[in-house]
Amino acid sequence: MNSYDIKFKVGTTYFCRSIGDYDCVYKYEIVSRTPKTVTIQSKDCHNPVRRKITVWQGCETIRPEGSYSMAPILGADKEWVEPEDKPKTGSGTHDDPVRYSFKADTPEERKTLHKRNMEQFRKDAQAGKVLSLSDLICGAENVHMDNYNKMKNKQEEK
Numbered sequence: 001m002n003s004y005d006i007k008f009k010v011g012t013t014y015f016c017r018s019i020g021d022y023d024c025v026y027k028y029e030i031v032s033r034t035p036k037t038v039t040i041q042s043k044d045c046h047n048p049v050r051r052k053i054t055v056w057q058g059c060e061t062i063r064p065e066g067s068y069s070m071a072p073i074l075g076a077d078k079e080w081v082e083p084e085d086k087p088k089t090g091s092g093t094h095d096d097p098v099r100y101s102f103k104a105d106t107p108e109e110r111k112t113l114h115k116r117n118m119e120q121f122r123k124d125a126q127a128g129k130v131l132s133l134s135d136l137i138c139g140a141e142n143v144h145m146d147n148y149n150k151m152k153n154k155q156e157e158k
Contacts, residue, residue, distance in 0.1 A: 005058040006076045008038050013080040016064075016072045026063050026072050027080050040064055040074075092129025099132045102139035107146035114139040 008014070008030045027043035032051075040062070043050045051062040060076040078133035090098045100117040104110040117139055124131055 005118070005145065008033055008062075008076045013043070014078050015080040016071060016073050016074045016078060019070045026074070028066065028074060038062060054141050058068070092124060092131070094130050097130040097132045098124050100135035100139065102135055102142060104142075107143075107150070110139070110142045110146060114143045 010030050010033055013027055013029045015025050018026070028040040029043065031039040031041050031048050033039070037052055039048050039142050040051045044063070049064075051064060053060050055061070056075070062074050064074045065071050073149050090096060092098045100121065102110070102117070103114065104113045117136060120134055121131060124130055145147045
């Protein structure tokens with residue numbers, strides 16, 4: 001029997017991602033193990049199931065949902081660590097990009113807010129911060145729709 005570098009450990013939670021959706025994360029806890037199998041419990045309340053261990057590049061792996069073309073593969077090198085609940089501050093890093101508010105009630109408020117966001121965006125970009133452009137795009141869309149609706153209303157009044 002070979003010795004492998006990375007093995008599943010009882011009581012440890014592991015994760016893998018969906019092939020079709022990166023944001024879909026599967027999490028499983030190793031309930032028990034033998035030299036050739038592990039019993040896993042899904043974090044989504046499935047009953048415990050036993051799966052055969054295979055080794056790929058020195059790492060134990062299993063197919064937690066069975067074997068099919070796009071089945072997830074769980075590796076012993078992917079231990080799940082609960083993310084820290086740090087409040088987002090918009091510090092301008094890749095993990096915490098600068099965000100811009102685009103929530104306003106009236107067309108005038110939206111236009112003013114968009115101008116203010118664009119001024120702040122220029123300053124943040126010059127400072128080399130990581131920015132959330134989707135916020136600015138949403139704000140610009142809102143202003144554009146306000147202008148479109150205003151023009152449409154004027155045409156209907158004529």
